Amino acid sequence: MTLTPNAVSEMNQRIRAIDWExxxxxAEADWPQELRMALSLCLATTLPTALYWGDDLxxxxxxxxxxxxxxxxxxxxxxxxxxxxxxxxxxxxxxxHAVLQTGQGxxxxxxxxxxxxxxxxxxxxxxxxxxxxxxxxxxxxxxxxQGNETTARLSAERALRASEERLEYALGASDTVGTWDWDIPxxxxxxDARFAKLYGVTREKxxxxxxIADFFNAIHPDDLPHVEKAIAAALKDGSVFSQEYRxxxxxxxxxxxxxxxxxxxxxxxxxxxxxxxSFDITDRKDAExxxxxxxxxxxxxxxxxxxxxxxxxxxxxxxxxxxRWYDFTGVPPxxxxxxxxxxxxxxxxxxxxxxxxxxxxxxxxxxxxxxxxRHRSGKYRWVLGRAQPVRNEDGAITRWxxxxxxxxxxxxxxxxxxxxxxxxxxxxxxRTARLIDAEAQLRQAQKMExxxxxxxxxxxxxxxxxxxxxxxxxxxxxxLARGETDLARYIEAAKDGANRAAALTQRxxxxxxxxxxxxxxxEPNRMVTGMSDLLARALGEQVQVETVLAAGLWRINAxxxxxxxxxxxxxVNGRDAMPNGGRLTVETANTxxxxxxxxxxxxxxxxxxxxxxxxxxxxxxxxxxxxxxxPFFTTKEVGKGSGLxxxxxxxxxxxxxxxxxxxxxxxxxxxxxxxxxxxxxxxxTRDITPQNxxxxxxxxxxxxxxxxxxxxxxxxxxxxxxxxxxxxxxxxSGAAALALLGxxxxxxxxxxxxxxxxxxxxxxATLASKDLGELKVLYTTGYTRNAVVHNGILDPGTHLLxxxxxxxxxxxxxxxxxxx
Numbered sequence: 001m002t003l004t005p006n007a008v009s010e011m012n013q014r015i016r017a018i019d020w021e022x023x024x025x026x027a028e029a030d031w032p033q034e035l036r037m038a039l040s041l042c043l044a045t046t047l048p049t050a051l052y053w054g055d056d057l058x059x060x061x062x063x064x065x066x067x068x069x070x071x072x073x074x075x076x077x078x079x080x081x082x083x084x085x086x087x088x089x090x091x092x093x094x095x096x097h098a099v100l101q102t103g104q105g106x107x108x109x110x111x112x113x114x115x116x117x118x119x120x121x122x123x124x125x126x127x128x129x130x131x132x133x134x135x136x137x138x139x140x141x142x143x144x145x146q147g148n149e150t151t152a153r154l155s156a157e158r159a160l161r162a163s164e165e166r167l168e169y170a171l172g173a174s175d176t177v178g179t180w181d182w183d184i185p186x187x188x189x190x191x192d193a194r195f196a197k198l199y200g201v202t203r204e205k206x207x208x209x210x211x212i213a214d215f216f217n218a219i220h221p222d223d224l225p226h227v228e229k230a231i232a233a234a235l236k237d238g239s240v241f242s243q244e245y246r247x248x249x250x251x252x253x254x255x256x257x258x259x260x261x262x263x264x265x266x267x268x269x270x271x272x273x274x275x276x277x278s279f280d281i282t283d284r285k286d287a288e289x290x291x292x293x294x295x296x297x298x299x300x301x302x303x304x305x306x307x308x309x310x311x312x313x314x315x316x317x318x319x320x321x322x323x324r325w326y327d328f329t330g331v332p333p334x335x336x337x338x339x340x341x342x343x344x345x346x347x348x349x350x351x352x353x354x355x356x357x358x359x360x361x362x363x364x365x366x367x368x369x370x371x372x373x374r375h376r377s378g379k380y381r382w383v384l385g386r387a388q389p390v391r392n393e394d395g396a397i398t399r400w401x402x403x404x405x406x407x408x409x410x411x412x413x414x415x416x417x418x419x420x421x422x423x424x425x426x427x428x429x430x431r432t433a434r435l436i437d438a439e440a441q442l443r444q445a446q447k448m449e450x451x452x453x454x455x456x457x458x459x460x461x462x463x464x465x466x467x468x469x470x471x472x473x474x475x476x477x478x479x480l481a482r483g484e485t486d487l488a489r490y491i492e493a494a495k496d497g498a499n500r501a502a503a504l505t506q507r508x509x510x511x512x513x514x515x516x517x518x519x520x521x522x523e524p525n526r527m528v529t530g531m532s533d534l535l536a537r538a539l540g541e542q543v544q545v546e547t548v549l550a551a552g553l554w555r556i557n558a559x560x561x562x563x564x565x566x567x568x569x570x571x572v573n574g575r576d577a578m579p580n581g582g583r584l585t586v587e588t589a590n591t592x593x594x595x596x597x598x599x600x601x602x603x604x605x606x607x608x609x610x611x612x613x614x615x616x617x618x619x620x621x622x623x624x625x626x627x628x629x630x631p632f633f634t635t636k637e638v639g640k641g642s643g644l645x646x647x648x649x650x651x652x653x654x655x656x657x658x659x660x661x662x663x664x665x666x667x668x669x670x671x672x673x674x675x676x677x678x679x680x681x682x683x684x685t686r687d688i689t690p691q692n693x694x695x696x697x698x699x700x701x702x703x704x705x706x707x708x709x710x711x712x713x714x715x716x717x718x719x720x721x722x723x724x725x726x727x728x729x730x731x732x733s734g735a736a737a738l739a740l741l742g743x744x745x746x747x748x749x750x751x752x753x754x755x756x757x758x759x760x761x762x763x764x765a766t767l768a769s770k771d772l773g774e775l776k777v778l779y780t781t782g783y784t785r786n787a788v789v790h791n792g793i794l795d796p797g798t799h800l801l802x803x804x805x806x807x808x809x810x811x812x813x814x815x816x817x818x819x820x
Contacts, residue, residue: 011062012043014074023078024054034141038133042144051133053142057081057096068147070117087116099130100140106130110150125150180215182274184235184263187211195278198247198257220246220254227259235263235271244281256285299323308383308404310341314397316361328406330376346372346380353385364389364397370411373404382411392626393662395600409434469494469501498804517559517655518800521679524556524588524609525549531564535571535586542581543574550589556609557679558656566649570613570672573646577617577670587612593659593675603659607678614671620664628662649674695811698726702818705747706730707737707764708780709756713803717751720807721814734759734767741768747775749818754781778817780805 021027025035035053042049043062050061050068058080061069069076069084076084085092091113095106107129115124128147132140178195182188188209191199196206199218219227223245234241240262246254261276302309302322311320318341326333329344336344345353349371360367367387372380387402409431416427473494479487528547535545567586574584591610598605620628629650649672653660657677664670698704704726708714714730721728729745731737734756741747750768752761765777780801801813 009043009063011066011077014077015039015043015060018078020078024056024058025078032135032141034133034135038142038144047146048148050145051142052081052096052130052145053133057143059084065147068149070115087121088113095130096143099132099143103132103134103138103140105132110154123151125154177280178278180261180276180278182212182276183209184271184274189215191215198255198278198280200247200250218247220248222246231274234261235274238263238265238271241274241276255280255282257281306406310402310404312387312400312402314399316357316400325404328375328404329373344374346374348372360387360389360400364391367400367402370407381406381408383407393629398626469498495806499806501804517562517652519557519559519656521681522556522558522560522563523553524611525553527560527564528567528586528588528611531567531586534568535584538568539571539575539584543578544581544583545571546583546585548585548587550587552590553588554590554607554609554678556676557681558676559652562652562656563676566652566674567611567613569646569649574613574615574617574670577615577619582616582669584616585612585614587614590678591675601659601661603675604657604677608658608675609678610673610675612671612673614669616669619666619668619670620662621666625662625664629660695724695808696815697724697811698814701727702748703727703729703746704749704751704814705737705740705745707732707734707750707752707756707761709733709753713753717810720810721751723807724811724814726814733757734761734764737764738767741771746772749814750775750777751814752777752779754779776817776820778813 020031025031035051038051039060042051042060045062046064048062048065048068050059050065052059058078059076060078061076066073072084081092081096082089091111095108098104099106107127109127110125111128113124113126114121116122117124126147127150128145131144133142133144135141178192178198180189180191180195183190189206189212190209191201191206193203193206196203199215201210201214201218205214216224216228227243227245230241230243233239240260242258242260244256244258247257248254257278258281259276259278261274263271263274265271299322303324305322306324308325308328309320309322310318310325312318317338319337321333321336325336329336331344342350342354353369353371356369357367359365366389367385369385370382371385373383375381384405384407385402386405387400389397390399390401392398413427413431476487476491476494528549532545532547539545571584571586578584587610589610589612591608593603593605593608595605628646630647650660653674653676659675661673661675662670663673698721704721706714706717706721706728707730708717709732711732714732718728718730729740729747731740734752735758737750737752750765752764754761756764761779765775765779769775769777778799778801780803799813799817801810805813
């Protein structure tokens, strides 16, 4: 029997070679006409085609369908579908039987089939159809099947969608990056929402497409000509377009952007499309301007003193001299960089000067030497060379800073003094005085540079806070003058500014290690557990907070408020380092500090409790890590960080007898470890519970005597205490307070400032206690180190309320002191 004229068909030949009489098909001569026609059609088509025939749906197929059977080919030929497709029978059996029973065809698109391939189950996808083959009596004798695998196509589509989504997520993470695509022949620019926002075009208009002139309207008039010229050049030869220019904003300000792209040209050179991307680089431009300003200030300071100032890298490579060096030597700028400075020594001093310098580089010892240096006149003059290394927290040298002071007058004086000490003593003293004065000027200039950096940062933050307070008070004054009563927001703004100013003062005190602490016995695990909700709220939903708490953790003796603030500060820093979210882990552990480590980090050896805060963020470079604890150093945007957070943490921990260590690498996150000494005492810990929202109030008959020499502060304290329900008496000095007590006044609490004219608050309390016995006293101060701080900790039993204070803080402190 000839099934099909296609004699070269593999499946045609295989089917003809089988003895079908031994199968359920029976002899080929007895095959029904329907089977012959369907099989001829199957073998003749180039599409993947198969037949399922008979009650047990035995399989016949053409060459194109054979790869579908895979490793089951040619075994599958003539076998029942249940055996061939045992792996996917639960899927296709209902489909095949539905065709047999109903006589209706079936088709499906991208059907997932878990097929056995290569010894394992693989999830595959298929487009296929089942069509019934009817006999003369209308009964379904078999099923005609055609299909194609779509797994590769679906995988490619999914990969493309994922790639597009990742790109959109990456671009959508910031408002500073926008993309465009310019259809040049039709002059239609299609841009995303970020590009539209940068250029002041509505999102809908940018998505639909707009002429390029609509986007040019935002370009600064002074920058537009060179932007148009650069675009024209790129369109002419298909070269890369890259330009930095300004965009005008609705408020009159401008933002810097950099736009980059490359046009697509037709074979004849006609420009067709021009896709590209724009970046907002305003912050970079501002940073560059600030850096230039900082460098100019540094040059102005170093060039304003008489000494020659120089600096080197850790290996001794000279890379900076001030103008005094070039004025003295007369050499061209840059000619003495590196080792070029050695040629300026007197030949007799060359070896000695180099030997001392190399020893300082090897040992880290300060550099101190006198040698002769060639003057611009060609003569050699004696100078005093000094240098000091700058080290990071690990003790590694990061730079050397040095100076050269002309001491020729002193050397001359020595020689003359050796010849006639008595005759020239007065002249030597005068010349020495001039030298000392010159050195004092250098020290003063260096001191003023450091003070200027500190006060500049403080003034910036305080001016911002004062602006909020003064603005709120001015608006409050105007609204009151008009008789308006909707004043709450102005009062809240003034309070917020004042609270921020107070917080900055606390950070400065912590950094200087002069902040009075109020230590108490703490169980660190309980404290961290109690902070979990606070951390979750402060860090947001994108950050997953985990705690890993050690069993049997030791107790510590520390200021709980400062410790909580330190942990919160580190957690917020970690959140800011994870702009796309991540995981923040707070971990506790017992640890032992060896003598070597303790000596290296200026701490006592022994047992410590370690509290670590770890983030999965961007990490810090070595340069950033070296400056992490510097006051006012911050990597955050302007207005988003004062630069005092880590310096406050450092000051508090060191003041508490502990140590701080940072481990960080770019791309691997950051870990900050706080080491606090173990407490060996048996004092009970205080439960850390949330404060009541309503301030604590005074009881009937409780009398508070307020003693304060500053009238405004005294008036606030008196009014606040009366608002809290206390009976209040007031005095503007210690003498006035004693007079009231002499008249029979018996206060429940003495609330006194520490530093007042003629009599201090401590002296007042001492005198008052002689007559009244155990008088309860609450001190207040803005900060006086000698009166308040003793080795960084308040005297035991002394109660202090730090100025400025809020109504809530006053209520809680007064209630605590009275209740004992």
